[in-house]
Amino acid sequence: EAGVTQSPTHLIKTRGQQATLRCSPISGHTSVYWYQQALGLGLQFLLWYDEGEERNRGNFPPRFSGRQFPNYSSELNVNALELEDSALYLCASSFIRRLAGQETQYFGPGTRLLVL
Amino acid sequence: AQKVTQAQTEISVVEKEDVTLDCVYETRDTTYYLFWYKQPPSGELVFLIRRNSFDEQNEISGRYSWNFQKSTSSFNFTITASQVVDSAVYFCALSIQQGAQKLVFGQGTRLTINP
Numbered sequence: 001e002a003g004v005t006q007s008p009t010h011l012i013k014t015r016g017q018q019a020t021l022r023c024s025p026i027s028g029h030t031s032v033y034w035y036q037q038a039l040g041l042g043l044q045f046l047l048w049y050d051e052g053e054e055r056n057r058g059n060f061p062p063r064f065s066g067r068q069f070p071n072y073s074s075e076l077n078v079n080a081l082e083l084e085d086s087a088l089y090l091c092a093s094s095f096i097r098r099l100a101g102q103e104t105q106y107f108g109p110g111t112r113l114l115v116l
Numbered sequence: 117a118q119k120v121t122q123a124q125t126e127i128s129v130v131e132k133e134d135v136t137l138d139c140v141y142e143t144r145d146t147t148y149y150l151f152w153y154k155q156p157p158s159g160e161l162v163f164l165i166r167r168n169s170f171d172e173q174n175e176i177s178g179r180y181s182w183n184f185q186k187s188t189s190s191f192n193f194t195i196t197a198s199q200v201v202d203s204a205v206y207f208c209a210l211s212i213q214q215g216a217q218k219l220v221f222g223q224g225t226r227l228t229i230n231p
Binding site: 033035042043050055056058088092094096105106107108109112 | 151158163209217219221
């Protein structure tokens, strides 16, 4: 069974540009999560999408946004890039069993974003 | 608020030694979930184990074992007879509530196994 996939693996942008990162979940999973792993800041929750809707958002500015498509894949968009946006962006997926609590999140290999 | 503390930033041992990675968590919720993930140099987080707050049984999986103690809010991870391939950054994580679905991670412990 294929795992979570992300593209591109590496992305280089300059300040002020926009970045688009993509994620395909494990087959059968309906939820997609985005996390940022910046040097010195650890792993921080960004966004959670389930069934096409944004369900939860971390403490990030509005220029971090995303969406989930009908096939459950997801995009993360970062507008007006700043130097501190340089990080590894990890996508995870899970399926949600209603009333069953937290499901395990399985992670992809990540996209390394470098902002110059 | 929830918090996970991994006090050990880096650990270095010689192959075949046993090593324990500490994890202490904070939450006011009575229902919560604890996880351990491994992050090799490639960057991908690899799921190792999940434990529910109402299940305090310890678990052993091959060379790996986990000790969950609610009384001390700890969820420690032990690798027995460590191998070079165990070298990675290990993260402990916490999730609360059915609706929140986000993982709160500790800062990670970088484990180096020397041959």
